[in-house]
Amino acid sequence: MIHLNVKWYWRTGAKGHRRCVLYYTMPNDRMTRRVKKGPRTGADPTAKMMRHWEHEAALMACQWEKDLNFMSTAATIHMPVVTAAQRFLDASKHKRQPGTVERYARNLKQFSNWIMEVRGSCNVSSLRTLDFAKYREYMMCRPEQLSGATVNLSLYDLSAWCDWCLGESYVTQNFARAVNKVSAVTESMPLAIRGAGEFWALMGKLDSDIQVASVGLMACTGMRINELRWLRWDNSWDYHVGALAIGGRMDDTVTKRHRRLQPVPDITRHYLMMLRCMQDGPYVCGIRRGHDRLSSQVNTWLKPLGLSPKHLRRWFRSSLVTVNRLNGSSTDETLINDLLGHQMRRTRAAYERLHDIEGTKPLMDAFSKWLLAARPDLSKATPIVMPDDEALGSVDANRRIYPMNDDEEF
Numbered sequence: 001m002i003h004l005n006v007k008w009y010w011r012t013g014a015k016g017h018r019r020c021v022l023y024y025t026m027p028n029d030r031m032t033r034r035v036k037k038g039p040r041t042g043a044d045p046t047a048k049m050m051r052h053w054e055h056e057a058a059l060m061a062c063q064w065e066k067d068l069n070f071m072s073t074a075a076t077i078h079m080p081v082v083t084a085a086q087r088f089l090d091a092s093k094h095k096r097q098p099g100t101v102e103r104y105a106r107n108l109k110q111f112s113n114w115i116m117e118v119r120g121s122c123n124v125s126s127l128r129t130l131d132f133a134k135y136r137e138y139m140m141c142r143p144e145q146l147s148g149a150t151v152n153l154s155l156y157d158l159s160a161w162c163d164w165c166l167g168e169s170y171v172t173q174n175f176a177r178a179v180n181k182v183s184a185v186t187e188s189m190p191l192a193i194r195g196a197g198e199f200w201a202l203m204g205k206l207d208s209d210i211q212v213a214s215v216g217l218m219a220c221t222g223m224r225i226n227e228l229r230w231l232r233w234d235n236s237w238d239y240h241v242g243a244l245a246i247g248g249r250m251d252d253t254v255t256k257r258h259r260r261l262q263p264v265p266d267i268t269r270h271y272l273m274m275l276r277c278m279q280d281g282p283y284v285c286g287i288r289r290g291h292d293r294l295s296s297q298v299n300t301w302l303k304p305l306g307l308s309p310k311h312l313r314r315w316f317r318s319s320l321v322t323v324n325r326l327n328g329s330s331t332d333e334t335l336i337n338d339l340l341g342h343q344m345r346r347t348r349a350a351y352e353r354l355h356d357i358e359g360t361k362p363l364m365d366a367f368s369k370w371l372l373a374a375r376p377d378l379s380k381a382t383p384i385v386m387p388d389d390e391a392l393g394s395v396d397a398n399r400r401i402y403p404m405n406d407d408e409e410f
Contacts, residue, residue: 006061006068008038016043018050020057022064036064077125079170082112084124088164099226102295107157114138124165129175132158136179148182155179192307193315195322196374202305204376211301213274214285218298218309220268220371221246222316222340225309229293231284237264237272243357244268247341260341263361265368313340323367335363 006024013019020038039056041049079087085108092101114135115122132155139151155176162174193199199219206212218228227247231237235249248259264272272284281290287297298309320336339360 006065008057008061017041018045018053020053020060022057022061024065024068077169078123079125079165079168081115081122081124081127084165084168084170085109085112085161087168088161091164098293099229099295103153104157104161107154108161110154111135111158124162124170125172127162127171127175129178132176132179136182140182152181155181191314191318192311194318196319196371199315199319199371200374200376202307205305206301209274210278213271213278214294214298215301215312217268217271217275217285219312219316220271220368221262222313224313224341225294225298227341228285228298229283232282233276233279233284233290234282236284239264239269242269244272260338261357262339263357263364265364267368267371268364316340319371320363320367323370324363326370327366335360339364 006022008020008022010018011021018041020040021035022038023033023035025033038060039053041053045053089101089105089108092104096104115127115131118134119131135158136151136155139146139154159174159176162171162176165171166174193202203212203216206215214228217223218225221244223231223246231246232249236245237243238245242264243261244264246260246262262268275284275290279286279290281288281292283290283293285294286292287294302308302311317336317340320339324336
């Protein structure tokens with residue numbers, strides 16, 4: 001049974017009378033109060049009389065709570081957990097992005113399987129805060145060692161599901177929202193990829209040229225997976241300027257949080273040209289030859305190797321620090337944060353980069369030379385050939401450019 005937490009206060013009248021006003025707020029509408037008049041005292045009541053009236057107000061509030069709880073419970077539609085989850089996913093397809101709906105489906109499936117093992121078949125109205133708290137402990141004790149941010153994201157998705165169920169009268173309160181979130185700060189884990197040698201070893205373990213180009217582009221730019229999905233040929237890469245717009249369009253005038261212009265050195269241009277020759281759709285990295293955005297393909301490619309897109313981003317940062325130290329320069333955190341698109345502590349720097357493309361170009365050029373120098377069999381490999389301006393307009397989509405043999409021409 002749900003308690004709506006009925007409260008009251010005393011309002012003094014003109015002739016010394018005091019009126020008790022009862023009120024409560026619904027969970028889905030906390031700004032609007034529902035009020036009801038309570039007992040009315042005599043003129044100028046004493047402290048002893050007020051204790052009596054306080055007792056009368058408490059009894060009236062308790063009875064009102066019982067009536068409200070009975071009405072709200074009787075109005076609940078009994079709906080199984082699996083059916084409610086499927087209806088929520090069907091309703092979210094018209095309002096949410098495909099990646100968000102996919103994440104909802106994954107988290108709700110895990111929760112439905114867990115609740116089926118623990119409690120069996122049950123309705124959504126029977127779920128309470130204790131159930132969601134036990135599910136949080138279950139996720140934290142899984143052998144995969146989920147991070148705090150992943151556990152919190154799953155709880156946020158369950159809270160969104162409960163909000164939708166509240167609007168459909170499947171539940172009377174969002175109990176998932178009351179669960180305390182876990183700390184998102186985790187201990188630093190060792191790097192999964194170290195140095196340039198392990199990077200080229202990773203490239204050799206991938207199965208196809210599209211995997212090599214996509215993973216290599218992510219690793220050499222430090223892009224997030226969502227930033228890679230939204231890269232388009234018409235507004236992300238300017239070949240003549242040598243700039244790549246990440247987290248936004250090249251011609252964006254609206255300030256965005258993580259948008260940045262990154263210089264394009266030889267290694268980044270190489271992977272971009274590989275994708276340009278294999279894709280004829282609008283997206284730089286996509287499925288069906290670039291006509292649709294990526295969904296979870298990158299995770300599928302890296303998971304058998306024990307890696308994730310976050311490991312590529314961490315390797316990119318550690319490589320920039322290594323290159324900066326090899327050049328005899330002190331590590332400039334603001335320079336690396338600008339290349340990674342990190343949010344700075346200050347409000348102004350959260351949206352404005354401290355270094356422009358000319359300031360970050362020397363470090364990216366040094367990173368490209370350092371990475372290409374560690375390429376296996378560099379003495380026998382053909383140097384990366386850049387096309388001229390005319391070749392960019394008519395790239396043959398069936399011509400591969402990686403790897404190249406000595407007897408091949410671009």
